[in-house]
Structures are given as structure tokens and as C-alpha cells.
Amino acid sequence: MAQEFSEQHRVVYYDTEVTGEMGIGKLVDMMMLASEDHSDSVGVTTQKVLGLGLGWVITQHLLEVKRLPKTNEVVTVSTKAASYNPYFCYRDFWVEAADGEMLAKMHTVFVLMNQAKRKITRILPELVAPFESEYTKKIERNPLPMAPKQPTASNDYGVRFMDIDSNHHVNNVHYFDWMLDVLGADFLTSHRLKKMNIQYKQEVRYGQVATSEVEIADLTSYHQIKVGQDLSCVAQCEWELR
Amino acid sequence: MAQEFSEQHRVVYYDTEVTGEMGIGKLVDMMMLASEDHSDSVGVTTQKVLGLGLGWVITQHLLEVKRLPKTNEVVTVSTKAASYNPYFCYRDFWVEAADGEMLAKMHTVFVLMNQAKRKITRILPELVAPFESEYTKKIERNPLPMAPKQPTASNDYGVRFMDIDSNHHVNNVHYFDWMLDVLGADFLTSHRLKKMNIQYKQEVRYGQVATSEVEIADLTSYHQIKVGQDLSCVAQCEWELR
Structure with missing residues (x-):
């Protein structure tokens, strides 16, 4: 059984949106933090992974939201490195309210990148063993998000200096912001996100313009997010009326 | 003597930039959170202020940075509502490292806005008394930031849905991001902010473009930040070489 890791997080006013609820990008950021803290707690630090010339790369998130946390709510964020096969690691996340109510779940697919070759490499058992992650030969067949056929709205977002975090990547939150902002305030205040399936294809870099x-x-x-003609990211969201 | 309020804050990876240091906007967000928590702790909640048809508005921040907190550093953020006169409240902030090293200080000027009239109104003593704030007739003459005479760089930033927080205002962090991003990565990675004097003139709203x-x-x-020909914000920064 994969080891579980939990930590508490207080949702503060700048994590929230005009709805009084936590933003989706912030929710994912909070889960990714739990993943980093879990990794640090078992000694598989970012520094250790980088020292091997490697880096974890997220290829897909499958997010399910029951209720978004509100300002000042203290939630428990949990995660486990559920399983891995020769090329993929699968991590689960779940967020609970103080009374145990399940607020959100996420299933994330990671690959390991050789930094010099910029190529995906085999998972090193020493990087997953500390999580007591289960080995499986099976490669998951997760549903893939469908790209828009006839986009009905589009917006350009320049990648800012502040969008790059200390891991030297565009922080997750910005992909979500770019994807959701284009829906507009009328849609976002009258609908509630239930599910989001997001697949990362290619990283967006500082100075580029994300369409x-x-x-x-x-x-x-x-x-979809494109940089010129290159597809960077595809996502599909399911909504309900508020 | 004005009452002091302190709280701890762990700086996490998504608070930081490519330099490994906390972003300026995030630093200010963290201080504003301490101010909100201080207000809540003495019962002067945002709801109470809104219930009186009023709202606090920041007109100026004078920020001094000795050293920016790094990823995973736990800092103590302190604040006090130092003094007030008939129309202005003055609040001080300071951020200390675990060993007591002073990292940053900020002096902030607030006014009270009548929400219906959109006009500045006299400070209600009942809103400042709980902070044991000192009454003074003296109006501070803080230095004002100088606007650019001949701008050498300019960039447009659309105000996004996510930029509006649950207080229904463009969150502070975005003004700082708009102001600093335009300096570019070469400047921002080779310089360190020492002082920033920022004066708010007019609020930027959702859907507008901030230049x-x-x-x-x-x-x-x-x-300066402009919306069309309207001046929204002016700031002056002092830097040192890294």
C-alpha cells in the first residue's frame, strides 16, 4: 500500500475569487505543494532529482470538484504516489473539509525527463521506492481531453516574469488561469466546475504568448493553449449551473 | 501604544520567483493578510465595515526590503494600526526571519470610503479604537513617487477574472506584477529591490486593460499604470545590483 501524506492548508483571501471560493489554479497549486512536501519528507527532494540530471514532468491531471473551499476554511490536503510502471508514475490527491467532507480529488500522471536530452526516461526505482508506490506493468488508459473544434472565444496571455516559479517553470496556476479566464465573468459566476481533464503537451516559456x-x-x-502553431495544452471541463 | 499583531507564514514554492525569493506582490499580500487577521481578531471585520456602508481603501505603501524570504522559510509578519487623524489611518508592517533578522518593513496609508457616494469619509473612531491606535491631528507628509517622464518600456495587461479576489477588488499582487514585469527578466534577475513607494489613484476593474x-x-x-488616459497608480523603486 502506498504511503499517505497529509497536511493542512488555510485558504486565505488571496487564494479566492469573486465567488468567495478558491480558484482552480490555486487548488491545484495547493495539491502540488503537498506532493513536494511528501517528496521532501521521504528525502526525494527536487535537488536530489535534479542532481541525477532528471526532472518530474506532469503530463495529465484529472480533477473532480465537489465543493471549492471558501476564504478562511482550513482544509486537509492528502496525497499518495499510488503506482508506477516503467515510464509513468500515478499520484492521487484528495482535499477534505474540517468535518471530513470530501471537497476535491485529483489523479495526476508524471513522467521523468532527462534534462540534458530533453527526453522521457525510465522511472528510477530509487525515486519511487521511498513512497512505497506499487509497481504495475499496466499502463493506464485515462480518457483524453478533446480540443475545441471551432473555438468560440480566444485570448492572448503574455508569459510574465512572475509566472516562472523557483522550479524554473511556468507555475501550474497560470495554465488554469489562461484556460478559465477566456470563459468570461458571466460564465464563471453562473457555473461551477465539476470536472477538469487537462493534458500538457509542451511547456510555455517566459516571453512567449499563450493563446x-x-x-x-x-x-x-x-x-487549448497554443504558442503560435504549437499546441501546449488541451483541457476539457464539465460544469454545472450555480 | 498601538496594539501589535503577529502571525507566522511559511513561504512556499508558488510564492517565489525564478530567483528563489518571494515575489514583491506576494510579500505585500502576506502583509495585507496580517492586517485582515488583525482586524478580524478585534472584531472590526470586513463585513462590519461593509455593513456600515464603508470600505477601507489603500492610498499608499512605502515598502523597504532588506532581504526577500526564500522558499520554505517561515517568517513572522507583524502589524499595528499606528495612528490616525480625521481622514487617514496609518498602519505599519514588519517581517522577520526565524532568528529575528528584519527582512522588510512597510508603512501604509488607508482612507475610509463611503461605498454609496464613492467618496472619502471621516474615520469612525469605533473602527480604530479596538486597535488602540493613537489619534493625532497631524497629517503625514510622506514622499510621493514620481511618475515616468519619458517611459522607456510599456506593456498592456488585461484584468482577468482571477485578478479579482473575494473582496471584489483587483488583488494587490497584480499591480505589483504589472509594474515589475515590464522591467524584464534581465533587469529583475540582476537587480534587487530595496525600496518601493506606490501611490494608488484609481481602481482598475475587471475587463479593463492596464498599461x-x-x-x-x-x-x-x-x-505608472494607466487605463486609457486615466492614471491608476504611480510608483518609484530603488534598486541595488545583485
């Missing part, structure tokens, strides 16, 4: 395109069909939205 | 202009003269930068 966020969306197509809305009933309660589903189809998203 | 950030800057002029650099040696180790001083002069900034």
Missing part, C-alpha cells in the same frame, strides 16, 4: 482558445457546448467546455 | 509604463534611470525606476 487560449475555448469552445462551449452546453455544460462542457473544450480548451 | 504599465516605466522609465529606468540608474538604480531608480519610475512607474
Whole structure:
């Protein structure tokens, strides 16, 4: 059984949006922090991974939201490195309210990148063993998000200096912000996100312009982020009316 | 003597920039959170102020940075509502490292806005008495930031849905991001902010485009944010070489 790691997080006013609820990007940031803290707690630090010339790269998040935390709510964020096969690691996250109510769940797919070759490499058992992650030969067949066929809205976002965090990558939160902002305030204040399936294709870099395109069909939205003609990210969201 | 309020804050990876140091906007966010928590702790909640048809508005921050906190550093953020006169409240902030090293200080000027009239109103003693704030007839003459005369760089930033926090205002952090991003990565990775004097003139709203202009003269930068021809914000920064 994979080891579980939990930590508490107080949601503060700058984590929240005009709805009084935590932003989706912030929710994912909070989960990724739990993953980093879990890794640090078992000695698989970012420094150790970098020292081997490697780096973890997220290829997909499958997010399910029951209720978004509100300002000043203290939630418990839990995670486990559920399983791995020769090329993929699968991590689960879940967020609970103080009374145990399940607020959100996420399933994330990681690969290991050889930094010099910029190529995906085999998972090193020494990097997953400390998590008591289960080895499996099975490669998961997760549903893939569908890209918009006929985008109905589009917006350009320049990548800012502040978008790059101390891990030297565009922080997760910004992909979510680019994808969701293009929906506009009327949609975002009248709908509630239930599910989001996001697949990362290629990293966006400082100074580039991310074009966020969306197509809305009933309660589903189809998203893509492009840099010029290159596809960076695809996502599909399921919504409900507030 | 004004009552002091302190709380601890762990700086996490998404609070930091490529330098490994906390972003300036995040630093200010963290201080504003201490101010909100202080207010809540004495019963002068945002709800109470809004219930009176009023709202606090920041007109100026005078920030001094000795050293920016790093990823995973736990700092103590302190604040006191130092003094007030009929129209202005003055609040002090200071941030200390675990060993007591002074990292940053900020002096902030607040006014009270009548929400219906959108006009500045007299400070209500009942809103400051709980902080044991000192009454003074003296109005501070703080230095004002100088606007750029001949901007050397400019960038446009659309105000996003996520930029508006649960207080229904563009969160502070974004003004700092707009002002500093325009300096570019070369400048920001080779310089360290020592002082920033920022004066707010007019609020920027969702859907508007904020134009950030800057002029650099040696180790001083002069900034302004405009929405069309309207001046929203002016700032002056003092830098040192890294």
C-alpha cells in the first residue's frame, strides 16, 4: 500500500475569487505543494532529482470538484504516489473539509525527463521506492481531453516574469488561469466546475504568448493553449449551473 | 501604544520567483493578510465595515526590503494600526526571519470610503479604537513617487477574472506584477529591490486593460499604470545590483 501524506492548508483571501471560493489554479497549486512536501519528507527532494540530471514532468491531471473551499476554511490536503510502471508514475490527491467532507480529488500522471536530452526516461526505482508506490506493468488508459473544434472565444496571455516559479517553470496556476479566464465573468459566476481533464503537451516559456482558445457546448467546455502553431495544452471541463 | 499583531507564514514554492525569493506582490499580500487577521481578531471585520456602508481603501505603501524570504522559510509578519487623524489611518508592517533578522518593513496609508457616494469619509473612531491606535491631528507628509517622464518600456495587461479576489477588488499582487514585469527578466534577475513607494489613484476593474509604463534611470525606476488616459497608480523603486 502506498504511503499517505497529509497536511493542512488555510485558504486565505488571496487564494479566492469573486465567488468567495478558491480558484482552480490555486487548488491545484495547493495539491502540488503537498506532493513536494511528501517528496521532501521521504528525502526525494527536487535537488536530489535534479542532481541525477532528471526532472518530474506532469503530463495529465484529472480533477473532480465537489465543493471549492471558501476564504478562511482550513482544509486537509492528502496525497499518495499510488503506482508506477516503467515510464509513468500515478499520484492521487484528495482535499477534505474540517468535518471530513470530501471537497476535491485529483489523479495526476508524471513522467521523468532527462534534462540534458530533453527526453522521457525510465522511472528510477530509487525515486519511487521511498513512497512505497506499487509497481504495475499496466499502463493506464485515462480518457483524453478533446480540443475545441471551432473555438468560440480566444485570448492572448503574455508569459510574465512572475509566472516562472523557483522550479524554473511556468507555475501550474497560470495554465488554469489562461484556460478559465477566456470563459468570461458571466460564465464563471453562473457555473461551477465539476470536472477538469487537462493534458500538457509542451511547456510555455517566459516571453512567449499563450493563446487560449475555448469552445462551449452546453455544460462542457473544450480548451487549448497554443504558442503560435504549437499546441501546449488541451483541457476539457464539465460544469454545472450555480 | 498601538496594539501589535503577529502571525507566522511559511513561504512556499508558488510564492517565489525564478530567483528563489518571494515575489514583491506576494510579500505585500502576506502583509495585507496580517492586517485582515488583525482586524478580524478585534472584531472590526470586513463585513462590519461593509455593513456600515464603508470600505477601507489603500492610498499608499512605502515598502523597504532588506532581504526577500526564500522558499520554505517561515517568517513572522507583524502589524499595528499606528495612528490616525480625521481622514487617514496609518498602519505599519514588519517581517522577520526565524532568528529575528528584519527582512522588510512597510508603512501604509488607508482612507475610509463611503461605498454609496464613492467618496472619502471621516474615520469612525469605533473602527480604530479596538486597535488602540493613537489619534493625532497631524497629517503625514510622506514622499510621493514620481511618475515616468519619458517611459522607456510599456506593456498592456488585461484584468482577468482571477485578478479579482473575494473582496471584489483587483488583488494587490497584480499591480505589483504589472509594474515589475515590464522591467524584464534581465533587469529583475540582476537587480534587487530595496525600496518601493506606490501611490494608488484609481481602481482598475475587471475587463479593463492596464498599461504599465516605466522609465529606468540608474538604480531608480519610475512607474505608472494607466487605463486609457486615466492614471491608476504611480510608483518609484530603488534598486541595488545583485
